[in-house]
Amino acid sequence: MRLKIIVTLCLLAGAILAWNLHRIFLQVPDEASQGAIFRIIYFHVPAAITSFTGFYIAMFSGVGYLIGKDLRLDSIAASINEVSLAFATITICTGSIWGRIIWGIWWTWDARLTSYFVCLLIYFGYFMLRRAIDDPTTRARLSAVLSIFACVDIVLVWKSIEWFRTQHPGPVLEIRGGGGMAPGMEAPLWWNFLAFLMLATALVLVRTRQEGMRREIDALRRYAHAF
Amino acid sequence: MSPQNFTFMFYGFTVAWLIIIGYVISIALREKTLRQELDRVKRMVEQGEQSRQ
Amino acid sequence: MRFLRQTLAIAAKDLRSEIRGKEAVNASVSFALVILLLFSFAFDLEPEQVRNISGGLLWLIFAFAGTLILNRSFARELVNDCLDALLASPASGAQLFLGKCIANYVLIVIVEGISLPFFVIFYNVVPQRLALLFLVMLLGTWGITVIGTMFSAMTVNLRLRELMLPTLIYPMLIPALIGAIELSRVLITGSPLAESLFWFRVLVAFNVIFTILALALVEIVLVG
Numbered sequence: 001m002r003l004k005i006i007v008t009l010c011l012l013a014g015a016i017l018a019w020n021l022h023r024i025f026l027q028v029p030d031e032a033s034q035g036a037i038f039r040i041i042y043f044h045v046p047a048a049i050t051s052f053t054g055f056y057i058a059m060f061s062g063v064g065y066l067i068g069k070d071l072r073l074d075s076i077a078a079s080i081n082e083v084s085l086a087f088a089t090i091t092i093c094t095g096s097i098w099g100r101i102i103w104g105i106w107w108t109w110d111a112r113l114t115s116y117f118v119c120l121l122i123y124f125g126y127f128m129l130r131r132a133i134d135d136p137t138t139r140a141r142l143s144a145v146l147s148i149f150a151c152v153d154i155v156l157v158w159k160s161i162e163w164f165r166t167q168h169p170g171p172v173l174e175i176r177g178g179g180g181m182a183p184g185m186e187a188p189l190w191w192n193f194l195a196f197l198m199l200a201t202a203l204v205l206v207r208t209r210q211e212g213m214r215r216e217i218d219a220l221r222r223y224a225h226a227f
Numbered sequence: 228m229s230p231q232n233f234t235f236m237f238y239g240f241t242v243a244w245l246i247i248i249g250y251v252i253s254i255a256l257r258e259k260t261l262r263q264e265l266d267r268v269k270r271m272v273e274q275g276e277q278s279r280q
Numbered sequence: 281m282r283f284l285r286q287t288l289a290i291a292a293k294d295l296r297s298e299i300r301g302k303e304a305v306n307a308s309v310s311f312a313l314v315i316l317l318l319f320s321f322a323f324d325l326e327p328e329q330v331r332n333i334s335g336g337l338l339w340l341i342f343a344f345a346g347t348l349i350l351n352r353s354f355a356r357e358l359v360n361d362c363l364d365a366l367l368a369s370p371a372s373g374a375q376l377f378l379g380k381c382i383a384n385y386v387l388i389v390i391v392e393g394i395s396l397p398f399f400v401i402f403y404n405v406v407p408q409r410l411a412l413l414f415l416v417m418l419l420g421t422w423g424i425t426v427i428g429t430m431f432s433a434m435t436v437n438l439r440l441r442e443l444m445l446p447t448l449i450y451p452m453l454i455p456a457l458i459g460a461i462e463l464s465r466v467l468i469t470g471s472p473l474a475e476s477l478f479w480f481r482v483l484v485a486f487n488v489i490f491t492i493l494a495l496a497l498v499e500i501v502l503v504g
Contacts, residue, residue: 129435138437210261
C-alpha cells in the first residue's frame with residue numbers, strides 16, 4: 001500500500017515537472033532584464049518554499065512526539081528535516097548560480113542567501129546532535145526541542161538579516177524575483193511547488209520506513225543480547 | 228538571451244537534478260545497508276533462540 | 281518568592297565555586313586577550329575603519345570567550361553525579377536553569393568588563409556613549425547566556441560536547457549578535473542612534489522570546 005503511494009506520488013511529480021518544464025522552456029517568454037537565467041526561479045523558489053514548509057511541519061511532528069511519546073513521530077520529524085535540508089541545498093545552489101550570472105559573483109552576503117545559509121547551519125547542527133545521541137528517546141526529545149528553537153529562531157534570523165542588508169547594502173542590488181511577475185509567468189512556479197511537495201512527501205515516506213527499520217534493528221539487537 | 232545565460236541556466240537545472248538524484252541514491256544505499264543489518268540481526272536472534280532450546 | 285530563593289541559591293553555588301577556583305574566568309579572559317591579539321594581525325586597518333568594525337570585533341570576542349564559560353556550566357555537575365542530585369532536589373528544572381543562567385551571566389559580564397578596557401587601549405577606540413554601551417552589553421550578554429545555557433543542558437551528556445556547543449549556538453545567536461554589533465558600532469562611532477532603535481527591539485524581543493521558550497522547555501531537556 002505504502003509502496004503504491006510512493007510510486008504514484010513520484011510518477012505524478014515527474015509528470016507535472018515534465019509538463020511544466022515544457023511550459024517553462026517553450027511558452028514562458030524571457031524576462032526583460034535577466035534573460036534566460038530567470039527560469040531558474042522555477043526551481044529556486046519552489047525548493048525554498050518546500051524546505052521551509054518541511055521544517056515547520058517537522059517542528060509540529062516533534063511537538064507531537066513530546067506530547068505523545070510516539071517514536072514514529074520522531075522518525076517523521078527527522079525524515080522531513082532531512083528532505084527539507086536537501087531542498088534547502090538545492091535552493092542555495094540554484095540561487096548561487098543565478099547570482100553568478102546576474103551579479104557576476106558566485107556568492108554574496110545578501111539577505112536571502114545569508115539567511116538560508118544560517119538555516120542550513122542550524123539544521124546541520126540538528127543532524128549532528130542526532131548522530132551524537134545513542135538512546136532513541138533522548139535523541140527524540142532533544143531533537144524536538146532543538147527543532148522548536150530552530151523554527152522560532154529562523155523567523156528572527158530572516159528579519160534581522162533583512163534589516164541588516166537594508167542598512168548595509170551589499171556590493172550588488174537585490175533583485176526580488178517573484179514580486180511583480182506577469183500572471184502567465186507565475187503559474188508554473190506553483191505547479192513546480194506542487195510537484196516538489198509530492199516528491200518530498202514520497203521521499204519522506206521512504207525515509208520514515210527506513211527509520212522504522214532502524215528501530216526494529218535496535219529492538220532485535222537488544223533482544224539478541226538479552227540471551 | 229545570450230548563450231552564457233542559457234548555459235548557466237542549464238547548469239542551474241542540472242545542479243538541482245543532481246542534488247535530487249544524489250539524495251535518492253544515498254537513500255537507496257542506506258536502504259541496502261539497513262536491510263543487510265536487519266537480516267543479520269534476525270539471523271542472530273534465530274541462532275540465539277535455537278541455542279536456547 | 282520560594283522560586284526566586286531557590287534559583288538564587290543555585291546561582292550563588294555556581295558563583296561561589298567559580299570565585300574559589302577562578303578557572304573559567306581566567307581561561308576566558310586569557311582567550312579574549314588572545315583573540316584581540318590575533319585580530320590585530322588579521323586586520324591591518326586605519327583608525328576610522330577600526331571604529332567602523334569595532335562593534336563586530338567586540339562581540340566576536342565576547343561570544344567566543346563566553347562559550348568557554350557556557351561549556352562548563354552543566355559539565356561541571358557531571359562529576360560525582362551532582363547533576364542527578366540537583367535534578368532530584370526540590371528545585372525544578374526551570375529554577376536550576378535560571379540559577380545557572382544568572383551565574384553564567386554574571387561571569388560573562390565580568391569577563392566582558394575586563395576585556396573592554398583592553399579592547400579600548402589596544403585598538404585606540406574610545407566609546408562615545410559608555411553608559412548606553414554597557415546597557416547593550418548587558419542585553420546582548422543575556423541573549424548569549426540563555427541560548428548557551430540551554431544548549432549546554434542539551435549537550436551535557438554527549439561525547440563531543442565542547443565541539444558541539446559552539447556549532448549549535450552561534451547560528452542561533454545571529455539575530456542577537458547582529459543587533460548587539462550594530463548598536464555597539466553606532467555607540468562607539470557616535471553615529472545617530474535613531475535609526476538603530478530597530479536593533480534594540482530585536483535584542484529585547486530575542487531575550488524575551490528565548491528566555492520564555494527555554495524556561496518552558498528546559499524541564500523536558502533535563503528530565504524528560
